[in-house]
Each structure stands twice: as structure tokens, then as C-alpha cells.
Amino acid sequence: MTDKKTILKVDDLSVNFQVRGRTLKAIHHVSMDLYEGETLAIVGESGSGKSVLTRTFTGMLESNGYIPNGTIDYDGQHLEKLKKDKDWEGIRGKEIATIFQEPMTSLDPIKTIGSQIAEVIIKHQGKSKKEAKAEAISLMERTGIPNAADRYSDYPFEYSGGMRQRIVIAIALACHPKILICDEPTTALDVTIQAQILDLIKELAQEFHFTTIFITHDLGVVAAIADRIAVMYSGRIIEYGTCDEIFYDPRHPYTWSLLSSLPQLATKGGELFSIPGTPPSLYHDIVGDAFAPRDPYAMKVDFKADPPMFKVTDTHYAKTWLLDPRAPKTEKPALIQNLHERMVEQHEAVKTADIVGGERK
Template identity: 60%
Template sequence: MSSNKKVLEVKNLAIDFHTYAGTVKAIRDVSFDLHQGETLAIVGESGSGKTVTTKTIMGLLANNAEVIGGTVELHGKNILKMNDRELQDVRGKNIAEIFQDPMTSLDPTMKIGRQVAEPLMIHQKISKEKAQKRALEMLKLVGIKDAEKRINDYPHQFSGGMRQRIVIAIALICNPEILIADEPTTALDVTIQAQILDLMKELQAKISTSIIFITHDLGVVASMADRVAVMYAGKIVEYGSVDEIFYNPQHPYTWGLLNSMPTLDTAKGELEPIPGTPPDLLDPPVGDAFAARNPYAMKIDEELEPPFFKVSPSHYAATWLLHPDAPAVEPPAEIQRRWKIYQDTFQIDSADLRVGE
């Protein structure tokens, strides 16, 4: 259950990558906040800037990255201004991350008990014996069977799902305030995926950790998130509660993502991919970056970048379609179906489904 207490605030973040081909404008004015105990999902296609955003929060940007502007504030302290020692203190203790591939996150030469215990010895300065005892408790908590026997095993002796549980144990051993989960279930089969997601929700409820969940899988978002930020070409283009994004989406890019997502109602062959490819951020387009792929694009989309329009106190979308002077458009049938569910569930007048301010 989330509270109103902000634990993290990202403001106007802009990041460039200097490459042989030129300067890539990877993150372009991204802002969001995170509240205690909530799960914020950041969704979008590959290359939209999801992982770069979270690497910035962890202070793990590549050497060719340059922060052009903005702040990342943890309890009022700007992470971007911290030195290496301060960042080491924050990582693991305040903010921890679960990466996509558990095998590359674990040291193949070190027993898993030692790997789980290590953050405690570093951040809380407790003895090896006490840390091992806590590590055993955490391994049991994340569902490692026969943990007493297996605490001295090496990573290669575990299945992919078990390795991901071990990575979660390492991330949560110091009870961090923020957990970043970057596509944590991509490499796992569907059954194990569901188990890992249930485990994360269960552990979150116990220790009130806030989660930033990075994914391109909207099905996972529906089951995990409280709020959703939709990213495209280095920018957030829509954000709102999980119900608002799934059932009252406003940005044509969000429409495209939802329209290409299989549901129980989807007939065979009905999925529609978003046409075209994301823009080259070596030379970002003028206006709305999604215009070239947007069947509803207007002339203004090629000339001016849209601001955020308010849909509700918690829901904003950056699309000129929400301007009071924009023509009414008929979105895909799947989006209209979702709007109808939203309208019936929340007893809203159909005229209020799309509101620009």
C-alpha cells in the first residue's frame, strides 16, 4: 500500500551519450516521482530510455554519458552530485536493483550465502556469522528449498528461477527504500515469471519498499503497478494510475502499445503492431517524436512538441489531440472497448473520457 510520502523525485532529467556517430539525446526532459510502498512501472519499446533512466538513479551511467540537466533527489539530496563513496553508500542500502539476467548478476566463483550476506557486512558492518544467519533467513523468505544445505552452493547449481530469487534476496537483504527491477522476469518461463512477480509483491508488502518496474510487457504492468509512465524516444509521453493508462489511455503511442497486446478477447491474427520504427536520437525530430508513426498526426505535430495536457489530477498525456481545438478522432476498436469498460466501471459520462486543459 503506497503512502503520500515521496521517496524519490526526478526532475527535468536530460542525458546525452557521446558516440563515434555523434551525440545521442538519450533522455530528454524526464520528470517523475516515487512514493513510499508504491510500484511505478516505466514502459515503452526498446531504446525508449527506460534503462538509462534507472541507471542514472543508481549512479551507474557509462563513461560516455553526460548529464545535461536535471536532478535525481533522494531525501532532498541530489544523487547526480554524489561522489563515488556516497554512491556506494546509497547502492544496496537505500536503492537496490534486480537486473534482467540473474547469471550475469551473480559471481560464479562465490557461494550464494556469501553473496547474499555481503551487502550486510558492507552497509551495516555486522559480523560474518550474523550476516550468514540473516542471509539464510532471506533465502528461506524468497523460497529457496533446503536453504540450510544450499547456502554453500554456487550459482551454476541453481535453475534460472532460483537464481533470480537469489538476486532478489541480495537486493532486499538491507531492506532498501527503493527497488529497481529492470525486466526481471524476461529470461524466465511464464510459470516462474508469475512466481517471481508474486514474490516481489509479497516482499514489498512486508517491508514497504517502493519499486520502479522497467518492462515492455504490459501484462506484467497490469498485475504489478500502481502508476505507469509511458516512455517514447527519451521522453515520458503519458502517465497516470494503472487503471487510467489501461482503460482511459490518451496518447496514440499508448493506444498502439495496448492495441498490440494480446488479451483473452483477442481473436487469432487481430494484433496490430505499431508501424515504423522509433526516431534516431542522434537527430531527434522537431515536434512530436511519434508523429511519423502516428496515424492521427496533424500538421502541428511536425512543428511543435506537445505539452502535457491534464486528463485528471493524476493523469497527463503529451499529445495535441487533447488540445481543445483538436478534431475528434476515432481510436482503434480495442481502445474504444477499454474506454467503455472504464466508463461503465467508474460511471463516467462518455464526454468526459477525453479532456484537455
């Protein structure tokens, strides 16, 4: 339970695509709430439906995609009913903005950096060119662009990947959105720049008071920024809870596998855990638990019946038959037991290595 305001409510949402005469069921009866001011991380392997789900919030499904059932309630407005780009003008960017994985796909290569930010300010805030330029420079400074006034007239190719991602963040903030969707914004960046971008998004969320949805395939990325985590598999949310609940008291075998795959748990000379098998085809109806064929803990019932979402706590739910009172008691894998202590030890080891490395320079 929470006393926070629900800013976005998804209820029983499904998304299908028509592909060469066949129906691909990308999202399957998903329900979720987004609370004002929080950072919700949506985590899962590639193809799990993370990006497709959030594209329904901005009307950015491909032309062959459609919503056969379910609702998306944003502050009292039903987004699933909006069909045309004109209908989305008051929502897309202005209310709900998106930062994508590759900033060069979001930036116009033949327009200057500053002009692309200023255009958004003029369109969404109605300011003059002079006012827009001043605010654009301010946003560039706030997102960590050095010598922003001098670099206002630069082109995207003159910026590094990390700098371009900062500009995309500045453009999104120029719209003054209430919700910022970050679709794997750090995947293409090196670890150091990745950490800087994550810290920046966290700082800006507090400063500009927006709600964040953070999409990633890597649970380790969201450990420091997420308030809650929703784990997706084959177009379904199979577990959700607070960050601590998902990391330290996970209940779904798929979540166990994602945690076991954390690079932080790798030992020197040892192999990193990988999840065996592949996700099921979304062209076919799935009987039972979608994860069952890859699940070493699967029972007979997992291949026959889709499990309900079982309640663990008021904030923690998991879609697995292991939580049925009739199921045998099953412990999570040894690799992720005492996970908190192991991650703290690994973090301290990295800090020590950085200090020693710094002294050697």
C-alpha cells in the same frame, strides 16, 4: 493530487552520451515523482530510455554518459551532483537497489550463493559472519528457495533461472533499500515462473516496506502490480497515470498502440498487432511529436511542434496534441475499447483451460 510522501523527484532531466564524436540524446527533459510505498511501472519499447533513466538514480551510467541538465532529488539529496563511486556508496544498494534482467550477470559464478548474500549483509549491516549466514538463509527461505540451509553452499550454475532471480532479489533485500528498481526481471523467464516472481516482489514490497520501480516493455506484465504507470517513448515520458487510467482511459496514440499489442487481445488464428515503423534516431533533434511518423492519428501540428503535457485528471497527464481543445475528437482504436471486459474474459478463459487441463492429468 496525493497525500503520499515524494521519496524521489526528477525535474527536467536530460541524459546524453558521447558516441564516436556524436551526441546521443537518450533522455529528454523528463520530470516525474516517486511516492513512498508505491509501485511505479515505466513502460516502453526497447531503446525508449527506461533503463538509462533509472541508472541515473544509482550512478550507473556508462563512462561516456552525462547529465547536461535537470535534477534528481532523493530525500533531500541531489543525486545528479554525485560523480565518483565513493560518493555513491551511501546510496547505491543501501538506499536504492537494482534487480537486473539476467541474474547471472549479477552473481559471481565462482562464489557460493549463500556467501554472496552474506557479504552484502556484512558490508551494509555490519553483522558478524555467523549472524550474516543466519540472515542469508532466512532471506533465501523468504524468497522461496527450498531447503535453504542445505543450498547455502551451492553455486549459481546449480540453480535454475527463476531460482537465480530469487537470489538476486534476496541480495537486494539484504541491503534494506528504500527503493528497489526491477529492470525487466522476468523477461527471460517462462510465463509461470514470471508470475511467481511478480507475486513475490509484490509480497516483499508490503513486508519490507520498500518503494518499487518496475521497468518493462510489456504493459500486460504490470497490470496486477503497478499503482501508477509512466509510458516512455524516445527518451520522453509521454503519458502517466494510475494503472486503471492507463489501461482503461489511455489518451496518447503510443499508449493505444502498446495496449493493442497485448498478447491477451490476440485471437486464435489472427495476427498480433504490431506498431509500424521504427523510433526516431536519438542523434538528431526531433521536430514535433517524436511519435508522429508512426502515428496514424498525427495532425500537421504533430510534425511542427512538440506537444505539452496536457492534464486529463489530477493524476493523469498525456503529451499529445489530441488533447488540445482545438483538435478533432478522436476515439481510441476499437481493439482496446471495452478493454476491461476483454481482459476479464481472457483471464477467465485461461483459468477454465487450466482447470480442464488439470482434470485431464
